[in-house]
Amino acid sequence: MKIKTVALLGAGAVGSYFIWGLSEKLGDSLWVIADGERKKRLEQEGILINGKCYRPCVRTPKEAKGADLLLVSVKYGALGSCLTDISQIVGEHTIVLSLLNGVDSEEIIGRKIGMEHMLFSMMKIASRRVGNEIVFQEKTTIGLLYGEKDQEEPSGRMLAVEELLSGTGIHRQMCRQVLRDIWHKYAFNISMNLPQAVIGCGLCAYAFSENAAKLRWELRKEVCEVAAAKGIDISELSDIEKMHVEKTPDTRYSTLQDLDAKRHTEIDMFSGTLMKLGRELGVPTPYNEVIYYMIKALEEKNDGKFDTVQKRKEKE
Structure with a gap:
């Protein structure tokens, strides 16, 4: 199992951490999901993260169909309205990581696309928006913690995520009891x-x-x-x-x-x-x-x- 394409739904304070970390490694295989005016704005203006402007590849949900990994980092209040987009992106073998706070986003998404796609996770990051810029402290960010719901030992999916993130600067940790x-x-x-x-x-x-x-x-x-x-x-x-x-x-x-x-x-x-x-x-x-x-x-x-x-x- 190898993750070659990553779709990111939600390019805010949390999502920007992955744009920062994955852009160099994946290039145009990292897709920020947007459509309409927001897609045009992201393509024209990019995203300012820690003083650097990133211009990721922007795709609509339909264009991103079948991504190997989908990172969901929208606000909790917007999750319900994003479920259709999520279902359009997810293919047969897509792994989904929900980066939202709380304890029920995996179940909410899983009811729409099937729990077999969900790899449980959480984020530990102190990021904030300052004007039009996303700012976080690279050295002190704990980052992504992830694991299988009912399995303590690393699975093939977990190892694939680890391989993807290795060498990127993104901090991460596998959890035995996620x-x-x-x-x-x-x-x-x-x-x-x-x-x-x-x-x-x-x-x-x-x-x-x-x-x-x-x-x-x-x-x-x-x-x-x-x-x-x-x-x-x-x-x-x-x-x-x-x-x-x-x-x-x-x-x-x-x-x-x-x-x-x-x-x-x-x-x-x-x-x-x-x-x-x-x-x-x-x-x-x-x-x-x-x-x-x-x-x-x-x-x-x-x-x-x-x-x-x-x-x-x-x-x-």
Whole structure:
């Protein structure tokens, strides 16, 4: 098994890491998926990553049919609308890696194209958009962690991915228990992203405030209880949760970055999904429910829903 062609759906903060890492090795065999005006814009302007402009080969989903590997790195909220594109790209032997946060994107995609295509994975990267540029720290990025859902030993597909990424600068690690590792990252994201997003402060909140720390650990406890109901033990902090890029006291994680930029967050993927799983499994998730509705309200505030009549008239 050899991966010769790679399709990338979603060229944002995560997808750009693979454009940066694979462009030199694959050349025109790396395809960024887009159509319409976005395709024209990418072809004309390229993508600015860490100070360098990349001009990848851009293909429509139909043109990319049968790619050996498909990397899905869209925002969680856009995943449903991208399923048709994904099904157009996937051929009989296509391997699919979902690079999204959360614990259910593989199942969502697999229901559309067949779970046999899915190789489970997650990303550990601190990347951000600065103007029209994607920026990340090459040396401290942990990168891609991947593995088979029900198999601890490396499979042929895993070895093919390793061969593809070797010599590219992309950091990666094979996981023996990838589902458990994905849930550890999920617990980290919920417990670290969400309290600071509501409070509106940097990472230092957890060290300086007993209240923030209490909220963090109660949120993580609920993730552990839902995971346990699914037969996954994440009660102890793992190496995955301890692995992180260099952070400063004012570090602001992705949910707070979204609110700062007045974008909608991925709260549906975080607490929204956990609440749904909790209801299905009979596990209460009160802390996640409260923080879910608080962040939804902050999104509405950013949208101007709470503006006074005078402010609305001024905007008009």
